Amino acid sequence: MLNVDPSSLTGTVLAVQANYYWVKLHDSAVEVASQDSQSIIPATLLCTRRTRLKKVGQQVMVGDRVRVEEPDWAGERGAIAQVFPRQTELDRPPIANADQLLLVFALEEPTLDPIQLSRFLVKAESTGLSICLCLNKADLVTKETQSEWGDRLQEWGYDPEFISVYEQVGLEAVQARLQNQITVVSGPSGVGKSSLINHLIPAAEMRVGAVSGKLGRGRHTTRHVELFELPQGGLLADTPGFNQPDLDCTPEELMSYFPEVRQRLAEDSCQFSDCLHRDEPNCAVRGDWERYDYYLMFLEEAIHYQESLEQMRDAESTTKVKVGEAGQRHTEPKLETKKYRRPSRRSQKQELQDWYQQDIDELMTDED
Numbered sequence: 300m301l302n303v304d305p306s307s308l309t310g311t312v313l314a315v316q317a318n319y320y321w322v323k324l325h326d327s328a329v330e331v332a333s334q335d336s337q338s339i340i341p342a343t344l345l346c347t348r349r350t351r352l353k354k355v356g357q358q359v360m361v362g363d364r365v366r367v368e369e370p371d372w373a374g375e376r377g378a379i380a381q382v383f384p385r386q387t388e389l390d391r392p393p394i395a396n397a398d399q400l401l402l403v404f405a406l407e408e409p410t411l412d413p414i415q416l417s418r419f420l421v422k423a424e425s426t427g428l429s430i431c432l433c434l435n436k437a438d439l440v441t442k443e444t445q446s447e448w449g450d451r452l453q454e455w456g457y458d459p460e461f462i463s464v465y466e467q468v469g470l471e472a473v474q475a476r477l478q479n480q481i482t483v484v485s486g487p488s489g490v491g492k493s494s495l496i497n498h499l500i501p502a503a504e505m506r507v508g509a510v511s512g513k514l515g516r517g518r519h520t521t522r523h524v525e526l527f528e529l530p531q532g533g534l535l536a537d538t539p540g541f542n543q544p545d546l547d548c549t550p551e552e553l554m555s556y557f558p559e560v561r562q563r564l565a566e567d568s569c570q571f572s573d574c575l576h577r578d579e580p581n582c583a584v585r586g587d588w589e590r591y592d593y594y595l596m597f598l599e600e601a602i603h604y605q606e607s608l609e610q611m612r613d614a615e616s617t618t619k620v621k622v623g624e625a626g627q628r629h630t631e632p633k634l635e636t637k638k639y640r641r642p643s644r645r646s647q648k649q650e651l652q653d654w655y656q657q658d659i660d661e662l663m664t665d666e667d
């Protein structure tokens with residue numbers, strides 16, 4: 300008979316497969332349980348979800364902190380009885396309570412492209428998580444190139460780690476930034492994400508990897524999300540975060556994703572509250588900061604995005620749902636709504652940006 304305080308048995312969901320959840324018990328829970336039980340307390344339990352949770356539609360995500368009931372220590376089983384409120388929630392990959400993104404780029408092979416990097420940074424900013432930027436393959440560039448990039452990125456508002464997985468340089472600093480955090484890895488293809496992950500998570504820790512197969516190639520094809528334990532504490536999602544750097548943000552959102560804009564608006568304000576920082580008079584943001592042109596380029600995209608949102612909204616309000624005889628629903632246009640179409644305005648910048656997008660899409664296409 301167990302005397303464990305039922306509320307103390309908490310853990311974090313590391314992986315989800317069908318209706319099963321791999322829950323890593325929190326150290327405190329293991330400690331309490333060990334005092335009360337003769338059995339060896341396993342580090343992870345394979346859990347089901349209580350019917351009660353299913354009934355209220357409570358989903359369980361990787362990263363969720365949960366309370367487990369009715370542990371079967373010998374069988375290493377349990378049941379999730381409660382999901383604690385989430386601090387953060389990512390869509391792609393679906394992960395709860397992530398603290399930060401580990402954005403990995405290479406200095407060479409492929410050559411660091413400031414526009415592609417900015418695109419990823421903007422996307423990373425849009426998650427609201429903190430960003431740890433790692434520039435890998437430092438072995439391929441000179442110290443001067445590294446310090447140039449270092450200064451440049453400081454100006455952008457970032458504090459990158461220069462690393463070389465090959466030469467094992469800078470990896471302790473990365474480890475320190477991952478400690479006790481839930482981190483999601485992201486970055487374009489070929490920059491060394493897998494190499495870095497394999498370094499950070501020793502093979503011995505990959506036991507849970509049996510859930511999804513080995514970490515490494517193939518992890519992209521499964522679209523399976525799993526958190527791995529870092530030896531010094533903390534969890535790392537093996538699935539690279541967003542691979543599609545479509546910005547999908549409105550102009551207003553976009554500006555908040557540039558540290559340079561945030562900083563300028565904290566010190567001063569524009570004459571117009573809805574200033575897009577393009578050519579409006581008395582703008583506090585427009586200026587000779589390096590990424591201002593990228594801002595303008597992404598702004599075009601954000602404006603298009605907003606327009607497409609508005610068009611969708613218009614389309615919704617110009618159709619009505621009809622219910623047919625058999626109860627089937629279909630939409631048909633409402634009468635007498637005036638139709639207006641915006642002239643498609645494709646500036647040079649937009650074309651340039653499309654070109655980059657195409658480039659990135661090609662880069663992003665996995666082998667699967």
Ligand SMILES: Nc1nc2c(ncn2[C@@H]2O[C@H](COP(=O)(O)OP(=O)(O)OP(=O)(O)O)[C@@H](O)[C@H]2O)c(=O)[nH]1
Nearest residue numbers: 436438439463464465487488489490491492493494
């Ligand atoms: N010179 C150098 N090459 C590296 C370094 N780290 C990784 N590489 C090489 O870069 C290539 C890509 O590494 P991966 O770890 O597969 O990169 P990835 O980001 O996981 O790539 P995808 O699986 O396509 O997303 C491989 O040939 C690695 O051996 C490094 O520090 N220096």
Ligand SMILES: [Zn+2]
Nearest residue numbers: 569574576582
């Ligand atoms: Zn402005």
